[in-house]
Amino acid sequence: MDGDSVVTMQTDGHDAREGLAPVENPFLRSIYSRANCLHPRAFFLRIDGRCSQDCDFCNILEEGGSDFSSQTGYIKRMLRQIASLKPHDAVVNFTGGEPTLRKDLVMLTAYAKHLGIGRVVLQTNGIRFKDKVYLDAMLRAGLDDALISFHSHIEEVSDRMTRAPGTWRKTHEGIANALAAGLPVSLNAVITSDNIDTFAETIDYICEHFPGLEGVILSPLQPHGRILNRMEKFPTYTELKAPIRAAAERLMAADIHFYLSYCENPLCWLLDTFDIEPTPEVRQYIVRRLNANTCGECHLSTTMDKDKVKTSKCETCYMQDVCFGLWGRYNEHFGADELRPAPFPDGGRRLRKPFSVAPYISQGDRVFAAGAAFRGVPIR
Numbered sequence: 001m002d003g004d005s006v007v008t009m010q011t012d013g014h015d016a017r018e019g020l021a022p023v024e025n026p027f028l029r030s031i032y033s034r035a036n037c038l039h040p041r042a043f044f045l046r047i048d049g050r051c052s053q054d055c056d057f058c059n060i061l062e063e064g065g066s067d068f069s070s071q072t073g074y075i076k077r078m079l080r081q082i083a084s085l086k087p088h089d090a091v092v093n094f095t096g097g098e099p100t101l102r103k104d105l106v107m108l109t110a111y112a113k114h115l116g117i118g119r120v121v122l123q124t125n126g127i128r129f130k131d132k133v134y135l136d137a138m139l140r141a142g143l144d145d146a147l148i149s150f151h152s153h154i155e156e157v158s159d160r161m162t163r164a165p166g167t168w169r170k171t172h173e174g175i176a177n178a179l180a181a182g183l184p185v186s187l188n189a190v191i192t193s194d195n196i197d198t199f200a201e202t203i204d205y206i207c208e209h210f211p212g213l214e215g216v217i218l219s220p221l222q223p224h225g226r227i228l229n230r231m232e233k234f235p236t237y238t239e240l241k242a243p244i245r246a247a248a249e250r251l252m253a254a255d256i257h258f259y260l261s262y263c264e265n266p267l268c269w270l271l272d273t274f275d276i277e278p279t280p281e282v283r284q285y286i287v288r289r290l291n292a293n294t295c296g297e298c299h300l301s302t303t304m305d306k307d308k309v310k311t312s313k314c315e316t317c318y319m320q321d322v323c324f325g326l327w328g329r330y331n332e333h334f335g336a337d338e339l340r341p342a343p344f345p346d347g348g349r350r351l352r353k354p355f356s357v358a359p360y361i362s363q364g365d366r367v368f369a370a371g372a373a374f375r376g377v378p379i380r
């Protein structure tokens, strides 16, 4: 019997107790750790569409700027709904646009904590944390942690990416202030053609200048929103391989957790980047981790699947059931030549229940609908 089919939900502790062959590759362990994965009860509240930057790759805001702002009463109602289930278990992630542009964010944070919501996370470009009075108010309101964007240690590179001259300094100061105040901080570094050549040095800089970070997200671009209008800035997976590997090695050496999404990126690319053979043991390990991480229950898995495809190459791949495929837009633009399907081993079988539902394009052309956030964005 294929070992995969008898595996049920397990945790790291279980893996050891069950005596299952551990996969010792530290990169694979880091990528599939629970921390890398969304909490199944995480709620992303996109509460503002205004922004103090104008990133040329932004996957959310319209070209030229968006101007939506959710009403306070509506957000409070959503928070009450979230809290009506198991509030201590819930994670609320305030995002946007730039959520710190709202005057009521301190109050909304305090309100969420007052309702008993377990964790309130802020996704921000960090600019407002330059103001220590504001930062202190957010901390007193109960903010639990922050995810701050930091794309380059080189001021001109960052300001070119964010198209907001002078903001790199403010973000830098904001990150330093937040860390000094004891707020748990992770950074998100998006990779475009602007910063790819200096990306490894950016990671060195982060390790040296921001001690105490919870982790760093290494973010290959998602082909959504504004970046679709400038695909010449979109690095291919082949181009991303070396800088991602170097960045992960540096973060690991500095004992800072690195995040690299396994559901956004093709599995064959992840394995190849870290020199991991696609063996049955590796697939079995991944199955255990996907079960332990309750994959399929977070909202991302369902929203992303509609933008993903499995190409003709994937049809023959032994890893197809545990791989979430390739972005459809990426496939349209660059094709699928970079994919490396894993050969089926002797006696290898498909899983009874695959984790990914990304459709095979051989079953018909896919039409990728632009979501509401992208309305009005010209797509070439």
Ligand SMILES: C[S@@+](CC[C@H](N)C(=O)[O-])C[C@H]1O[C@@H](n2cnc3c(N)ncnc32)[C@H](O)[C@@H]1O
Pocket (backbone or CB within 6 Å): 051, 057, 058, 059, 060, 095, 096, 097, 098, 099, 123, 124, 125, 126, 147, 148, 149, 188, 190, 219, 220, 221, 222, 223, 224, 225, 227
């Ligand atoms: C849309 S922003 C909203 C929060 C805040 N304004 C910020 O930039 O941190 C959320 C995160 O998505 C990242 N992001 C934006 N566009 C992206 C894209 N096309 N691909 C991958 N990540 C992207 C941003 O850098 C940021 O870390």
Ligand code: SF4
Pocket (backbone or CB within 6 Å): 051, 052, 053, 054, 055, 058, 059, 060, 061, 096, 097, 098, 125, 162
């Ligand atoms: S990625 Fe964040 S900071 Fe950049 S334009 Fe979009 S919302 Fe603003």
Ligand code: SF4
Pocket (backbone or CB within 6 Å): 266, 267, 268, 269, 310, 311, 313, 314, 317, 318, 319, 320, 321, 323, 324, 325, 326, 339, 340, 341, 342
């Ligand atoms: S299913 Fe496709 S994208 Fe995934 S590992 Fe196999 S070849 Fe790569």
